[in-house]
Amino acid sequence: MADTLFERPGTSRVARDVTAWDRLKVHRDWLGMWFMLPALAILILFLAYPLGLGVWLSFTDARIGRTGAFIGIENYEWLWGDSVFWLSVFNTLLYTVVASIIKFAVGLYLAVLLNHSLPFKAIIRSVVLIPFIVPTVLSAIAFWWLYDSQFSIISWSLRQAGVITTNIDFLGDPWNARWSVIFANIWRGVPFVAITLLAGLQTMPPSLYEAATIDGASQWQMFRYITYPLLTPIIAVVMTFSVLFTFTDFQLIWAMTRGGPVNATHLMATLSYQRAILSGYLGEGAAISTAMIPFLLAAILLSWFGLQRRKWQQGESND
Amino acid sequence: MTELLAGAKAIRATPAADHSEGMSYLESLPRRLVTLYLPLGLIMLVLLFPFYWMALTAIKPDEQLLNLDRFNPFWTWTPTLKHIQKLLFETHYPLWLWNTTLVAMASTILSIIASVLAAYAIVRLRYRGAQWVGGAIFLAYLIPPSILFIPLSTVVFQYGLFDTPFALILTYPTILIPFSTWLLMGYFKTIPFELEECALIDGASRWQILTKIVLPLAIPGLISAFIFCFTLCWNEFIYALTFISSSQHKTVPVAIVNEFVDGDIYRWGSLMAGALVGSLPLVVLYAFFVEHYVSAMTGAVKE
Amino acid sequence: MDHAFWPIGPIGKPTELHLMYPVLAMNYTKYPQASKALIAYMLEADQFNKWIDSAQGYLTHCLNAYDSNPVWTADPKRTVFRDAAKRSLTAGGLGSVGEKAATAIADFLVLDMFANYCTGREDVKGSIAQAERQAKRIYR
Numbered sequence: 001m002a003d004t005l006f007e008r009p010g011t012s013r014v015a016r017d018v019t020a021w022d023r024l025k026v027h028r029d030w031l032g033m034w035f036m037l038p039a040l041a042i043l044i045l046f047l048a049y050p051l052g053l054g055v056w057l058s059f060t061d062a063r064i065g066r067t068g069a070f071i072g073i074e075n076y077e078w079l080w081g082d083s084v085f086w087l088s089v090f091n092t093l094l095y096t097v098v099a100s101i102i103k104f105a106v107g108l109y110l111a112v113l114l115n116h117s118l119p120f121k122a123i124i125r126s127v128v129l130i131p132f133i134v135p136t137v138l139s140a141i142a143f144w145w146l147y148d149s150q151f152s153i154i155s156w157s158l159r160q161a162g163v164i165t166t167n168i169d170f171l172g173d174p175w176n177a178r179w180s181v182i183f184a185n186i187w188r189g190v191p192f193v194a195i196t197l198l199a200g201l202q203t204m205p206p207s208l209y210e211a212a213t214i215d216g217a218s219q220w221q222m223f224r225y226i227t228y229p230l231l232t233p234i235i236a237v238v239m240t241f242s243v244l245f246t247f248t249d250f251q252l253i254w255a256m257t258r259g260g261p262v263n264a265t266h267l268m269a270t271l272s273y274q275r276a277i278l279s280g281y282l283g284e285g286a287a288i289s290t291a292m293i294p295f296l297l298a299a300i301l302l303s304w305f306g307l308q309r310r311k312w313q314q315g316e317s318n319d
Numbered sequence: 320m321t322e323l324l325a326g327a328k329a330i331r332a333t334p335a336a337d338h339s340e341g342m343s344y345l346e347s348l349p350r351r352l353v354t355l356y357l358p359l360g361l362i363m364l365v366l367l368f369p370f371y372w373m374a375l376t377a378i379k380p381d382e383q384l385l386n387l388d389r390f391n392p393f394w395t396w397t398p399t400l401k402h403i404q405k406l407l408f409e410t411h412y413p414l415w416l417w418n419t420t421l422v423a424m425a426s427t428i429l430s431i432i433a434s435v436l437a438a439y440a441i442v443r444l445r446y447r448g449a450q451w452v453g454g455a456i457f458l459a460y461l462i463p464p465s466i467l468f469i470p471l472s473t474v475v476f477q478y479g480l481f482d483t484p485f486a487l488i489l490t491y492p493t494i495l496i497p498f499s500t501w502l503l504m505g506y507f508k509t510i511p512f513e514l515e516e517c518a519l520i521d522g523a524s525r526w527q528i529l530t531k532i533v534l535p536l537a538i539p540g541l542i543s544a545f546i547f548c549f550t551l552c553w554n555e556f557i558y559a560l561t562f563i564s565s566s567q568h569k570t571v572p573v574a575i576v577n578e579f580v581d582g583d584i585y586r587w588g589s590l591m592a593g594a595l596v597g598s599l600p601l602v603v604l605y606a607f608f609v610e611h612y613v614s615a616m617t618g619a620v621k622e
Numbered sequence: 623m624d625h626a627f628w629p630i631g632p633i634g635k636p637t638e639l640h641l642m643y644p645v646l647a648m649n650y651t652k653y654p655q656a657s658k659a660l661i662a663y664m665l666e667a668d669q670f671n672k673w674i675d676s677a678q679g680y681l682t683h684c685l686n687a688y689d690s691n692p693v694w695t696a697d698p699k700r701t702v703f704r705d706a707a708k709r710s711l712t713a714g715g716l717g718s719v720g721e722k723a724a725t726a727i728a729d730f731l732v733l734d735m736f737a738n739y740c741t742g743r744e745d746v747k748g749s750i751a752q753a754e755r756q757a758k759r760i761y762r
Contacts, residue, residue: 032447046492
């Protein structure tokens with residue numbers, strides 16, 4: 001009698017057997033496939049397939065406007081004897097190594113500075129990140145103007161201070177151009193490194209520092225023995241990203257020097273763009289791009305494994 | 320159930336504790352001045368000076384721009400809006416701004432949808448091979464655009480998308496999806512799965528769980544992912560440079576580099592005005608959502 | 623200040639590169655006769671003379687009739703440019719125009735050859751050898 005009392009209108013559903021379709025609808029793998037479909041479709045169509053296509057293209061003599069025939073490793077043989085290519089490899093390695101080291105050092109220093117108690121700390125932190133927010137090309141244009149050989153404010157200020165007598169040719173002299181571009185990259189990358197390391201620094205328990213101060217450790221000793229080791233995993237991740245994006249940088253160089261005075265600031269990315277799109281040699285450009293991959297893998301593996309979590313950080317002995 | 324929901328919200332509301340007070344009572348003021356304020360001030364000056372210079376150049380009249388000796392270069396008493404006016408009314412700049420915004424919004428929305436579905440599938444559905452797929456998606460983020468742009472240009476051309484905004488709307492997600500999936504995976508993991516268990520017991524489908532329970536709780540994560548993706552789209556250059564050739568389809572970064580230099584005449588005022596106006600949307604967006612942006616950056620790195 | 627031609631080297635012919643703006647009517651246009659008529663109209667004396675005058679010597683003609691336009695003698699500094707079309711080579715230099723010449727220009731073959739020597743990166747033989755190597759690949 002109770003069931004007729006509480007029977008609500010409209011819910012007179014008859015219990016039915018669970019069909020195969022019902023089971024499929026909640027099956028994890030089936031649902032998983034449908035959920036993953038949009039992401040996987042885009043990634044396979046526009047990332048995985050082009051990656052393979054790029055490697056294939058490097059073995060053909062494709063040009064803009066016509067497909068190429070398979071020519072084996074001829075592109076690579078040609079690049080092996082091309083001094084501009086090796087110059088771009090040198091430039092890329094120099095750019096990446098110098099910029100990453102300085103970005104890391106300055107970024108870590110800035111993170112340590114920001115970790116103190118400061119007035120207006122939140123505002124300072126937000127302001128520091130602005131160079132990273134602004135699109136790279138726009139800040140590259142600003143640097144282009146700053147580095148102008150006639151109207152640079154840097155040259156003017158140094159001349160007024162009496163340090164130099166003629167304007168500095170920032171982007172017209174090969175080595176000046178290299179350092180100018182490296183500085184612009186450092187300027188842009190330091191906020192990212194600093195803010196990320198700052199987040200890591202803020203997770204450090206203050207009891208460690210208090211104990212160290214009681215034991216009479218100096219600031220430097222505290223940094224070297226407490227802060228730095230605990231920060232190593234985050235440093236590994238940040239530097240992996242930083243090295244990756246510095247190695248494959250295109251925008252900054254292209255906007256400022258297009259590859260530089262006499263190919264002095266040509267990175268492998270900009271050289272592949274010039275050879276592939278401007279000159280029309282898709283196969284050769286693809287070969288240069290593919291040649292970037294081994295260096296990239298080496299850099300990633302170095303950062304990743306070199307700075308992994310060590311057992312002693314968790315309190316066990318090192319292995 | 321509602322207590323669990325409220326509890327989940329509360330857990331996320333408390334920020335990470337700031338230990339900066341720590342040992343600072345031991346430092347004296349002169350010492351702080353030299354070791355802290357001075358270096359910090361110097362670094363901030365270097366970081367911000369290019370923007371000041373950019374803004375100043377955008378409002379300086381031409382004769383003051385080019386004659387640094389007669390006019391004080393660090394300030395102008397007669398600012399002019401001529402450069403900005405030329406920028407907005409005599410070039411196609413508003414069109415380029417519109418193109419960039421459109422492409423950024425469309426590809427961000429597309430990426431977020433795909434990432435939400437993918438992140439939920441990997442973290443909660445845990446289908447067979449989910450970890451491998453998650454790892455593969457993360458690895459996809461490590462493949463930079465400057466390796467892919469050549470074959471992608473042939474693919475885009477084959478599909479007939481060359482020189483249309485769709486070329487960008489469909490290729491930008493390859494940069495955005497890996498990162499936002501990774502980010503959202505982290506956010507979804509913090510949502511207690513007991514909530515979903517209750518919903519499952521009550522007979523909700525996975526789709527209902529996703530839309531009615533998980534997404535409302537993950538809104539901070541969604542905002543962070545949205546803002547970060549939007550910024551990445553504005554920042555993208557090489558795909559836009561390669562796939563778009565006609566002036567009316569260009570985006571702001573590409574147009575700035577190409578369209579303001581007439582052979583050998585550099586229109587610096589308009590160039591800087593263009594750079595300034597191009598950065599403004601992002602800076603404004605950033606100013607309102609700083610915490611979300613920073614948590615996106617650092618949360619992803621800590622994973 | 624004045625303008626002058628570049629010196630002629632051992633080759634005996636002028637080797638200046640002048641930017642040539644071709645007026646093209648495409649084969650596939652819907653209005654071939656009208657396009658040709660428009661081009662002819664633009665190059666007629668009534669229109670072209672005014673155009674060259676307002677360019678003040680910055681733009682040069684290709685038809686011999688306009689040698690007598692007074693803009694070239696009004697300011698003696700401009701007379702040199704009257705013969706630009708007669709002296710200039712095409713973008714292909716001594717070779718033909720087309721894809722290969724465009725590639726050679728886009729890859730800065732000649733420019734790098736001079737710049738390599740002037741900045742001291744290579745000696746004369748080295749710069750020439752490098753340019754030759756790239757040119758051989760492009761023009762094979």
